[in-house]
Amino acid sequence: MSWQPEIDEIERRRAIARQMGEPERVARHHADGKLTIRERIDGLIDPDSFHEIGSISGSVEYDEAGERVRYTPSQFIFGRARIDGRPVVVGGNDFTIGPRGQDPGGSEKSAYLERMAGQLGLPLVRLIDGVGGNVRTIERLGRTYIPNNPGFNTLLENLNRAPVVALGLGIVAGYNVVKLATSHYSMMVRERSFMFMAGPPVVARLGQTVTKEELGGADLQARAGNVDDVVDSEEEAFERTRRFLSYLPASVDELPPRAACDDPVTRREDWLISAIPRDRRKVYDARKVAKAHFDKDSFFEIGRQFGGSLITAFARLDGWPVAVMVSNPHIYGGGWTADTSEKAMRFVDLANLFHLPLVNLVDVPGFVIGVEAEKAGTIRAGCRAMAAVSQAQGPACTIILRKCFGVAGGAHADHAKLQYRYAWPSGDWGSMPMEGGIEAAYRADIAAAADPAARLKEIEDNLNQLRSPLRTAEHFMIEEIIDPRATREVLCEFANFAAKLRKTGPMSVGIRP
Amino acid sequence: MAQQVVRSELAANVWKVEVAVGDKVEVDDTLMIFESMKMEIPVAAPCAGVVAAIDVEEGQSVAEGQIVAILER
Numbered sequence: 001m002s003w004q005p006e007i008d009e010i011e012r013r014r015a016i017a018r019q020m021g022e023p024e025r026v027a028r029h030h031a032d033g034k035l036t037i038r039e040r041i042d043g044l045i046d047p048d049s050f051h052e053i054g055s056i057s058g059s060v061e062y063d064e065a066g067e068r069v070r071y072t073p074s075q076f077i078f079g080r081a082r083i084d085g086r087p088v089v090v091g092g093n094d095f096t097i098g099p100r101g102q103d104p105g106g107s108e109k110s111a112y113l114e115r116m117a118g119q120l121g122l123p124l125v126r127l128i129d130g131v132g133g134n135v136r137t138i139e140r141l142g143r144t145y146i147p148n149n150p151g152f153n154t155l156l157e158n159l160n161r162a163p164v165v166a167l168g169l170g171i172v173a174g175y176n177v178v179k180l181a182t183s184h185y186s187m188m189v190r191e192r193s194f195m196f197m198a199g200p201p202v203v204a205r206l207g208q209t210v211t212k213e214e215l216g217g218a219d220l221q222a223r224a225g226n227v228d229d230v231v232d233s234e235e236e237a238f239e240r241t242r243r244f245l246s247y248l249p250a251s252v253d254e255l256p257p258r259a260a261c262d263d264p265v266t267r268r269e270d271w272l273i274s275a276i277p278r279d280r281r282k283v284y285d286a287r288k289v290a291k292a293h294f295d296k297d298s299f300f301e302i303g304r305q306f307g308g309s310l311i312t313a314f315a316r317l318d319g320w321p322v323a324v325m326v327s328n329p330h331i332y333g334g335g336w337t338a339d340t341s342e343k344a345m346r347f348v349d350l351a352n353l354f355h356l357p358l359v360n361l362v363d364v365p366g367f368v369i370g371v372e373a374e375k376a377g378t379i380r381a382g383c384r385a386m387a388a389v390s391q392a393q394g395p396a397c398t399i400i401l402r403k404c405f406g407v408a409g410g411a412h413a414d415h416a417k418l419q420y421r422y423a424w425p426s427g428d429w430g431s432m433p434m435e436g437g438i439e440a441a442y443r444a445d446i447a448a449a450a451d452p453a454a455r456l457k458e459i460e461d462n463l464n465q466l467r468s469p470l471r472t473a474e475h476f477m478i479e480e481i482i483d484p485r486a487t488r489e490v491l492c493e494f495a496n497f498a499a500k501l502r503k504t505g506p507m508s509v510g511i512r513p
Numbered sequence: 514m515a516q517q518v519v520r521s522e523l524a525a526n527v528w529k530v531e532v533a534v535g536d537k538v539e540v541d542d543t544l545m546i547f548e549s550m551k552m553e554i555p556v557a558a559p560c561a562g563v564v565a566a567i568d569v570e571e572g573q574s575v576a577e578g579q580i581v582a583i584l585e586r
Contacts, residue, residue: 223578280551280552281551281552281553282552282553283552283553283555308522308523309523329552329554330522330554330555331522331554332523332549332550333549333550333551333552334550335549335550365551365552366550368550372524433551
């Protein structure tokens with residue numbers, strides 16, 4: 001007598017589990033424009049690479065003879081898989097199955113997923129589509145409880161251990177908002193996913209009558225910085241997840257993998273010599289200017305809708321993955337707001353954690369100033385960003401494209417370290433920009449002149465000669481001024497040096513001010 | 514005809530308005546120019562269409578996220 005009957009029963013239960021919820025619920029889920037949890041996993045990972053764990057867990061009713069009469073699969077599905085041939089762990093809840101109360105192993109499965117990612121040191125992808133608890137839980141439990149934020153310590157450990165991507169694919173509410181936000185990279189699907197601490201019926205009690213979109217739509221949450229990016233479809237979210245992970249090591253104990261590169265290191269783009277307008281009041285397309293230096297099609301922007309005066313991206317140089325910061329003059333002239341500072345802090349920490357060398361393309365006129373900027377907490381946020389830059393252990397290279405003014409300009413690097421730095425001939429720097437400051441500084445001088453306008457012009461012309469970056473270079477206060485067309489070459493040289501300086505291991509930073 | 518709202522991506526002063534209601538615009542055409550941090554910041558048309566409304570005047574300040582124009586596609 002073999003164990004075949006048990007194996008057959010396991011296979012039958014697996015077959016039922018693969019059907020997920022009742023057919024009407026699956027149909028309604030599809031009609032809402034959403035994929036099922038199993039379609040999501042298949043859409044994300046390499047074909048046939050899913051190794052499910054807890055595949056027959058669920059809720060079973062037996063008759064008096066011990067025969068199964070009803071089997072409701074678990075509402076949490078997870079396992080190991082591969083993305084681009086590299087191991088990952090992936091899991092998420094099944095919105096087509098009833099409430100968690102009827103799933104005895106569901107909570108433990110989602111906790112196991114988190115522990116597995118951390119203890120195996122593997123990238124984790126959370127597929128989130130579910131609401132948190134409601135007050136009916138009290139009736140079911142027959143008691144209430146003190147909130148203990150289950151497993152938050154594990155989420156936090158994972159955040160310091162291996163890449164975590166979280167996708168909000170439906171309604172993300174209750175504790176699930178923590179799982180979406182406590183990640184290195186999060187996305188929501190436009191018009192399909194919603195994220196809020198408390199939903200429309202609850203906030204209606206505050207007198208706020210709003211739709212799900214108005215309360216927690218994808219674009220709203222990305223602009224608020226609660227998630228990193230918005231996509232138009234789940235497939236796009238899976239594609240971007242694969243791409244994000246391709247730049248990163250499996251965990252802090254490994255180094256980011258080099259990719260093949262057929263883009264010549266010596267490639268020069270002629271238009272770069274005139275990319276920066278000579279008129280200092282004019283802006284330029286920072287994304288176009290930045291992309292020109294990196295391996296073809298390797299520029300992967302992250303967090304476009306938040307802190308827009310700074311563009312953050314992963315990219316490659318001669319195949320080596322790097323983290324890139326680029327000033328965007330179209331937003332506040334590239335000036336840093338509180339949001340920009342927070343974005344910079346998180347991004348520099350991310351680069352530091354996963355041993356990505358940092359490339360900083362700088363055009364910063366300073367912190368954005370004024371009453372609103374003071375009220376927004378720009379100073380505290382700015383200090384936190386500067387702390388992140390100073391605490392980052394990995395190699396960094398700065399290219400000053402144009403402006404570098406004030407404290408925010410000074411935040412382009414840790415000045416206690418060797419400055420691996422270049423400037424373009426458009427470089428323009430100092431403690432504060434000259435425009436508008438001349439009349440104040442030379443008021444008496446100008447007023448005493450026979451022709452004040454001519455005197456102002458004379459002062460301006462003189463100061464404009466002094467602000468030439470060549471004069472700074474004479475004093476070796478900028479290491480080297482380069483032809484913008486040579487930028488790719490010097491950055492690739494940097495990436496090859498930096499590759500050997502990268503060190504594995506966890507990040508050790510102090511607290512932020 | 515679908516309406517496309519144009520919002521300001523930053524707090525700024527409106528320096529110049531370059532189009533009028535009824536003008537036809539192409540994608541990326543400059544609708545107006547803001548001034549912020551001593552820079553001229555163009556506001557580009559997010560799509561081709563006809564200018565249905567201009568909600569700002571030269572010299573006024575705008576807040577981040579404020580609607581500054583409406584296009585009809």
